[in-house]
Amino acid sequence: MSNENIQKTSVSRRQMLIGTGALATGVMLGQLGGLVKSAAAKGGSTEKWPWPYKKLDPRKTAEIAYNEWYRVFCGGAVINSVVQQLREKIGEPYTSFPADAFVFLEGGQVGWGTICGSPAGANIIANLIIGPRIAGAHEGHQIAADIMQFYSETALPTFKPASPRVSTKIITTTSDSPLCHISVGRWMKAAGYPLKSPERKDRCARVAASTAYRLVELLNAWHDGKYEAQSDFSCGREYGITGQYNCEDCHGDNVPEPPQKKA
Amino acid sequence: MSNENIQKTSVSRRQMLIGTGALATGVMLGQLGGLVKSAAAKGGSTEKWPWPYKKLDPRKTAEIAYNEWYRVFCGGAVINSVVQQLREKIGEPYTSFPADAFVFLEGGQVGWGTICGSPAGANIIANLIIGPRIAGAHEGHQIAADIMQFYSETALPTFKPASPRVSTKIITTTSDSPLCHISVGRWMKAAGYPLKSPERKDRCARVAASTAYRLVELLNAWHDGKYEAQSDFSCGREYGITGQYNCEDCHGDNVPEPPQKKA
Numbered sequence: 001m002s003n004e005n006i007q008k009t010s011v012s013r014r015q016m017l018i019g020t021g022a023l024a025t026g027v028m029l030g031q032l033g034g035l036v037k038s039a040a041a042k043g044g045s046t047e048k049w050p051w052p053y054k055k056l057d058p059r060k061t062a063e064i065a066y067n068e069w070y071r072v073f074c075g076g077a078v079i080n081s082v083v084q085q086l087r088e089k090i091g092e093p094y095t096s097f098p099a100d101a102f103v104f105l106e107g108g109q110v111g112w113g114t115i116c117g118s119p120a121g122a123n124i125i126a127n128l129i130i131g132p133r134i135a136g137a138h139e140g141h142q143i144a145a146d147i148m149q150f151y152s153e154t155a156l157p158t159f160k161p162a163s164p165r166v167s168t169k170i171i172t173t174t175s176d177s178p179l180c181h182i183s184v185g186r187w188m189k190a191a192g193y194p195l196k197s198p199e200r201k202d203r204c205a206r207v208a209a210s211t212a213y214r215l216v217e218l219l220n221a222w223h224d225g226k227y228e229a230q231s232d233f234s235c236g237r238e239y240g241i242t243g244q245y246n247c248e249d250c251h252g253d254n255v256p257e258p259p260q261k262k263a
Numbered sequence: 264m265s266n267e268n269i270q271k272t273s274v275s276r277r278q279m280l281i282g283t284g285a286l287a288t289g290v291m292l293g294q295l296g297g298l299v300k301s302a303a304a305k306g307g308s309t310e311k312w313p314w315p316y317k318k319l320d321p322r323k324t325a326e327i328a329y330n331e332w333y334r335v336f337c338g339g340a341v342i343n344s345v346v347q348q349l350r351e352k353i354g355e356p357y358t359s360f361p362a363d364a365f366v367f368l369e370g371g372q373v374g375w376g377t378i379c380g381s382p383a384g385a386n387i388i389a390n391l392i393i394g395p396r397i398a399g400a401h402e403g404h405q406i407a408a409d410i411m412q413f414y415s416e417t418a419l420p421t422f423k424p425a426s427p428r429v430s431t432k433i434i435t436t437t438s439d440s441p442l443c444h445i446s447v448g449r450w451m452k453a454a455g456y457p458l459k460s461p462e463r464k465d466r467c468a469r470v471a472a473s474t475a476y477r478l479v480e481l482l483n484a485w486h487d488g489k490y491e492a493q494s495d496f497s498c499g500r501e502y503g504i505t506g507q508y509n510c511e512d513c514h515g516d517n518v519p520e521p522p523q524k525k526a
Contacts, residue, residue, distance in 0.1 A: 046359050046361040071397070072395070083306075087305075093359070100395050102395070103397050104390045104396075104404055104407050109378055109441075111498055111505050112507060115377035123372055132363055134363065144373045148372065178375060180505050188522050189521075194523055195499055196499075236374050240458050241376070242447060
């Protein structure tokens with residue numbers, strides 16, 4: 001990625017949700033010590049980024065995620081698929097990261113059908129390792145956006161495990177959304193299997209594996225200095241509200257107009 | 264909460280998304296060592312639950328969250344409002360938890376409008392401290408469900424900071440959803456302020472503060488052995504798909520029927 005592109009992407013990301021005004025204010029206040037003072041109790045060495053990283057094998061990572069789904073479900077599986085390997089290859093700070101706490105990401109957060117745990121888990125990993133944009137690195141934020149787009153636009157699952165637990169053919173569907181409710185709903189409609197079926201569960205295990213595979217491809221590229229942001233979508237910038245790219249998918253022809261800035 | 268109620272709630276939670284079949288399989292495989300073996304590199308002491316906890320003042324926590332919003336946005340603000348205080352009162356494992364990595368929860372995860380960062384951050388805290396349901400404690404999962412319901416059903420923000428950064432009156436709205444897109448959209452429609460306005464930003468800072476306030480009330484009750492789960496909603500059990508309670512809100516009269524288990 002050229003410097004010009006990095007700068008361009010960084011700027012567009014900054015403007016994404018909060019607008020440059022809020023960011024500038026945040027930075028200013030931070031420099032003046034006003035807000036930093038409120039954050040009196042600082043974190044330890046885990047809040048220095050980037051965390052050490054060694055390249056992982058996407059296929060091996062996906063196999064771990066697939067199997068881990070049956071222990072810790074989608075979000076926990078994606079997180080553990082990376083964290084467990086880096087505990088072995090590197091040790092801290094991965095050993096101290098409580099990966100299993102993220103079981104609750106299941107079913108779009110305790111079954112409420114919001115963001116699928118697979119992208120939610122992948123976003124956590126990218127930002128744990130690379131760090132938040134307020135710390136100066138933008139690739140964690142960008143990889144998260146890439147994961148959201150990959151998850152939404154790809155016929156999933158892309159990954160087939162070496163030893164599937166379910167012998168039935170698992171069909172692929174494109175969710176056009178990172179939401180669990182929509183992703184699982186579209187797959188169930190196309191495949192005809194209910195929520196509690198072994199087929200639906202194995203489909204979700206393979207989706208977690210597919211997402212972990214993609215995540216590690218992106219992290220490996222970042223590690224090699226070859227990462228280029230794929231997604232340049234900003235709903236805030238384009239439509240004046242946070243959201244997806246396909247308004248009509250939920251709103252039909254009746255897409256509301258958000259309030260605009262008074263001229 | 265009586266033992267009978269705890270058991271009842273635990274059972275209903277277990278059945279929530281994955282069904283007792285999947286859980287039983289997971290437990291069985293775990294006991295046989297098949298899956299545990301794949302999780303070769305275990306975490307450290309941070310994966311022993313519950314984490315030490317000392318009761319926090321909800322109002323003080325909400326003030327911290329309000330101010331932190333302007334540094335780390337909704338998810339990072341809720342997480343930091345609890346973690347910073349427990350770093351001071353307790354130390355580890357809070358010192359080593361990389362709270363600032365969660366800035367990306369902003370705008371429903373990097374601006375995509377999925378789950379609002381405030382409940383997403385609160386869910387992380389509840390499950391960090393109490394632990395995941397696979398470790399045997401169900402209150403983290405239950406508090407997360409309570410937070411989702413509180414966020415959806417309450418006219419927010421409930422919290423007004425001692426020194427608001429915006430002097431305009433901030434009206435309240437009920438989102439009927441934990442999604443950022445819907446929560447912010449409904450507020451913007453009712454209030455008439457655009458996404459990039461100081462009013463919208465301050466509304467979101469107060470929503471983060473309101474959520475942190477409620478989270479600490481629930482954690483304090485849990486610490487005192489007085490916590491009773493508020494939410495008994497399970498979309499999976501009731502409707503056969505992960506999701507919210509108000510299908511018609513998005514689907515109108517045309518609510519799809521998910522595939523049912525073959526008899």
